[in-house]
Amino acid sequence: QQQVKQSPQSLIVQKGGISIINCAYENTAFDYFPWYQQFPGKGPALLIAIRPDVSEKKEGRFTISFNKSAKQFSLHIMDSQPGDSATYFCAAIIQGAQKLVFGQGTRLTINP
Amino acid sequence: NAGVMQNPRHLVRRRGQEARLRCSPMKGHSHVYWYRQLPEEGLKFMVYLQKENIIDESGMPKERFSAEFPKEGPSILRIQQVVRGDSAAYFCASSPGPGELFFGEGSRLTVL
Numbered sequence: 001q002q003q004v005k006q007s008p009q010s011l012i013v014q015k016g017g018i019s020i021i022n023c024a025y026e027n028t029a030f031d032y033f034p035w036y037q038q039f040p041g042k043g044p045a046l047l048i049a050i051r052p053d054v055s056e057k058k059e060g061r062f063t064i065s066f067n068k069s070a071k072q073f074s075l076h077i078m079d080s081q082p083g084d085s086a087t088y089f090c091a092a093i094i095q096g097a098q099k100l101v102f103g104q105g106t107r108l109t110i111n112p
Numbered sequence: 113n114a115g116v117m118q119n120p121r122h123l124v125r126r127r128g129q130e131a132r133l134r135c136s137p138m139k140g141h142s143h144v145y146w147y148r149q150l151p152e153e154g155l156k157f158m159v160y161l162q163k164e165n166i167i168d169e170s171g172m173p174k175e176r177f178s179a180e181f182p183k184e185g186p187s188i189l190r191i192q193q194v195v196r197g198d199s200a201a202y203f204c205a206s207s208p209g210p211g212e213l214f215f216g217e218g219s220r221l222t223v224l
Contacts, residue, residue: 006154036215043116043203043215044155089154098143099168100213102155 004092006103014111019077021106023090026071030092034100035064035075038087047088048075080110114139116206116216117186124222131191131198133219137206144187145205145213146179155203161187194223 006023013019023033034049050057050064050073057064063076077084090103117136125131137144142162147155157171161181172179176194181187191198201220205213 034213041217043217045215046213098145098160099157099170100145101157102147104154 004090004101004103006090006106008106009104010107010109012109012111013080015080015082017080017110019075019080019084019108019110021075021088021090021108022072023074023092023103024070024072025092027092027094028071029094030101031095032093033064033066033073034091034093035062036089036091036102038089038105044089077108080108082110082112084108085110116204116214118202118204118216118219120219121217122220122222124224125194126224127195128193131194131221133189133191133202133204133221134186135189135204135206135216136186137204138208138214141206141208141214143207143209144181145207146187146189147203147205147215149201149203149218151200158189158202191221194221196223199223 004023004025035047036044037047038044048059048062048064050066052068055066061078066073088106091100093100116138119134144161146158148158149155159172159179160168164183176192178190199222201218203215203218205215207213
């Protein structure tokens with residue numbers, strides 16, 4: 001119930017393409033869904049986040065799509081660039097519970 | 113406004129020694145979290161603290177691990193009698209409120 005399942009484990013996309021990473025959860029009490037980006041040797045950095053009262057949130061080339069009935073959410077990276085190559089983690093939290101639960105991570109490689 | 117500061121960045125210990133990892137949260141943040149990341153794996157929650165209080169330590173191993181966040185000074189994650197399986201990156205995060213976690217660069221522990 002506390003798990004967040006993320007796929008794929010790794011992804012290779014050509015420069016300019018669309019990168020799509022998917023996450024699914026079971027616990028309907030989760031009410032905040034952030035995505036983190038992590039470069040090698042660095043800490044995770046908050047990229048974008050969404051609450052379940054909206055179906056989509058866009059910030060620049062990054063978009064979160066949220067399907068509450070299916071308990072799924074995804075990250076879309078438009079016009080993917082080599083600098084986007086990193087590991088991406090989805091996460092979920094119950095407001096007030098404080099404990100952020102992370103997906104397993106997706107290693108994204110953008111080929112030039 | 114400095115970010116979350118962790119030190120040391122790299123720590124090498126022999127089996128049986130003690131490891132102490134320090135974390136100074138961002139200014140104004142009173143919530144501190146510790147996560148562990150094993151190579152090629154996601155982030156696993158260890159403990160959540162507020163000043164002088166452990167709020168949730170459900171992810172902390174019962175033996176050898178302890179954490180504190182004193183009234184003055186940084187939060188400390190202490191690992192006694194380290195074993196090779198403790199080798200990992202340990203990340204500290206702080207937040208001003210629920211869900212918005214800001215991570216440090218991590219402390220990478222290697223046990224010989």
